[in-house]
Amino acid sequence: MFKPLLKPYFLIAITLYIIVRLGRLGWYAPNEWLNNYLNDFLCMPIILTICLVGVRFIKRIPKFHLTPIMIFGMTTFYAILFEYILPNSNPIYTADFVDVAMYFAGALFYWVYWRINRAKVASAIS
Numbered sequence: 001m002f003k004p005l006l007k008p009y010f011l012i013a014i015t016l017y018i019i020v021r022l023g024r025l026g027w028y029a030p031n032e033w034l035n036n037y038l039n040d041f042l043c044m045p046i047i048l049t050i051c052l053v054g055v056r057f058i059k060r061i062p063k064f065h066l067t068p069i070m071i072f073g074m075t076t077f078y079a080i081l082f083e084y085i086l087p088n089s090n091p092i093y094t095a096d097f098v099d100v101a102m103y104f105a106g107a108l109f110y111w112v113y114w115r116i117n118r119a120k121v122a123s124a125i126s
Contacts, residue, residue: 001056009113010049013042040102044075045110065118068111075107 004010020039023030048071056064079100086093 001062002053004049004053007049009045009109013045017042017046036096037098037102040099041106041109043078044071044103044106045113047078048074048107048110065114071107071111072104075103079103 017039020030020034022028023035048066051074052064052066055066056062082093083095083097083100087095
């Protein structure tokens, strides 16, 4: 059930996220692209993995997988919330359409990764 939290993509994503956050706290000076867009790319694979583990745990379905509709629906929700609703209601948030592209690129990466992973498991079984 909790194996996705130990997958290399998830551990790398969490590590990179922390490195960017440390740069924002002043530990080092991250380049502009990393500071502005890397965490937006990493957001959806991290969030979707945590959601996957949560559903597997709560529903007790160890082989559950998120569907493309779930993946891209959640991504659309995040894009609307963080790039439209919050920037229009609070000045500390800014709308950036490159962020939206990064959310969807991250979601696409997640979906492709799990499709490949399921195909490998299916071919190993048969």
